[in-house]
Amino acid sequence: MVHRYLNNTHVSLVLAKSRVAPLKSQTVPRLELQGCVLSSQLVKVVQEELEVEVTSTHFWTDSKICLAWLCTREKLNAYVGSRIGKIKENGHNTAMWNWIPSNLNVADLATKSSKFASIKEWLTGPDFLKHDRSEWPNQDCVALSMSEGVNYHDEFQDEEETVYFLTVEKIVDLPDITRFSDYNRLIRSTAYYFKMRKILGLPKKYKPKKFSINVQDMEEAKNLWYRKVQMDIFHDEVHSLRTTGYVKRSSRLFTYSPILVNGVIRMKGRIQDLDKFNVNNPVILPDNHNFTNLLIRTFHNANAHQGLETIINNLKHRYRILKVRSQVKKFGQTCVRCRELGAKPSVAQMSNLPPKRTTPFVFPFTHTGIDYFGPLTVKVGRRPKKRWVVLFTCMTSRAVHLEVVPSLDTSSCMMAIRCFMAIRGVPKKILSDNGTNFTGANQELKKLVKELDENQIEETLSARGVEWSFIPPGAPHFGGCWERLVRSVKSGLQGMLKDRNPSDLVLRTTLCEVMNVINNRPLTHVSDDPHDAEPLTPNMLLLGRNNHMQYDHNFDENSVMTRAAYKHAQVYADRFWRKWVSTYRPELIKRQKWPDNRSYYEYSVADLVMIIDENLHRGCWQIS
Known part of the structure; x- marks a missing residue:
């Protein structure tokens, strides 16, 4: 072992071992190769036992044949190949091996004691170890002589002979x-x-x-x-x-x-x-x-x-x-x-429109959707109060009616519905969100319609009553028909309300104006050609005309359809529905989203699914 510190170099013997040649005669190159294997094993033991950091390892041998065997890539026979494998298995590759002249190889003292004058060289090694690497024996002159070349090639595997040898790995039992x-x-x-x-x-x-x-x-x-x-x-x-x-x-x-x-x-x-x-x-x-x-x-x-x-x-x-x-x-x-x-909800093909959206020639608000939005702040005296807006929309003509309520209780909801029915007529069916206020109102509405049957509603209409249904819980897209109109009403209020806290009268007036604007919106394409017909709007069914301007209508006095005043409304309604069928309903046929079922998974019993809940964090969604 060589230890260098600053300009001082110390060389000492750590471990030595020799073996007697076997009784079965072996060639000298094979015996020298066995010595190389022994040297590799000793170095491995020293590195494992000594708690000293070794920066580099070098092996010295005077056998050029062994060095040639270590460097070759050709197939060797079983004896030489297995021993070369043991050396490299210990982590001692070809770059660590060097050639030394026989007269400097102090390892011969173990078998040839008369070769050296004193034991000092055995303990301290050759003198060149104390010098720089440039003074070490020259490695360029390592060339095999003719006799060495013969011994070298004798250990190669014959091309016609097939020899199998394996390096046995120590089998260790590991857990399953x-x-x-x-x-x-x-x-x-x-x-x-x-x-x-x-x-x-x-x-x-x-x-x-x-x-x-x-x-x-x-x-x-x-x-x-x-x-x-x-x-x-x-x-x-x-x-x-x-x-x-x-x-x-x-x-x-x-x-x-x-x-x-x-x-x-x-x-x-x-x-x-x-x-x-x-x-x-x-x-x-x-x-x-x-x-x-x-x-x-x-x-x-x-x-x-x-x-x-x-x-x-x-x-x-x-x-x-x-x-x-x-x-x-x-x-x-x-x-x-x-x-x-990363789970995404399975999107099915956009479903067919319900009949209440596509049935023509019916009274306005025959099929009605209802929703709440707010609160809006009003000023009563000097105190601010909250108000909510109830939106009624005709599912067929997309007309809108707005009512103001002071609270979200069932009685306020019933008052708004009674005002709506008094102005727009009794609907055939009302569809709403699955809210607690509507759930309570459903029971009182049946009682209200029953009372109206005796006083105000004809026998044929009262026999049908008003059917109230709710959209499924957790499915707000069922109410998209009125949710979109809520957004339009809010946009109109933002543009018209200048006061932050208006009075009740100002709020009610603004809502009426917004209702008129929403009912004047076009349902069909607005053409740039002045000769084209006027686009269809909900007010054409409610009022027989658009309400943004006043103009006179000229009717044929000889026409039977215009002799009675009640016939005028029928003419306007027929015009609206004919245009509605010819221009608006075709636009409802095309699916705007989800055109097919290719991304939809057909669920079956025992499938593991995740239930989406918008009120919970994604990590808290239930799996069932």
């Missing part, structure tokens, strides 16, 4: 990986298992009183699993690295420049920093293996189910997984939590 669903639990269990095996092999007086594992035990367990996984998938590559130091060009690991370090295949990085050896030389792992899947799962959960690039980047700090992108993406698709966070 299929029983584990967590990577950290697998490593901890393995570490506890082997720590217990070590303790059970100790004498009783050396057994520790407290049983625990440390970081070193965890690292040993990881290395055992690395070797196990690589031997399962990369058996040929491991054998090739042990024997020749390289892998075949056809191997999947060829582009990774693999090296074998302590029995683990690592990618040889271009940056060699001793402080970050594991980062610069990451472990190579196969794809589609249980161990790799557990490792990906651990990184996936540790990174809070982040995107693909984040997980791959963190994995590459210590591992090189084959087809890592597809493996991480595949796990993300099976992760239950990721599927919950």
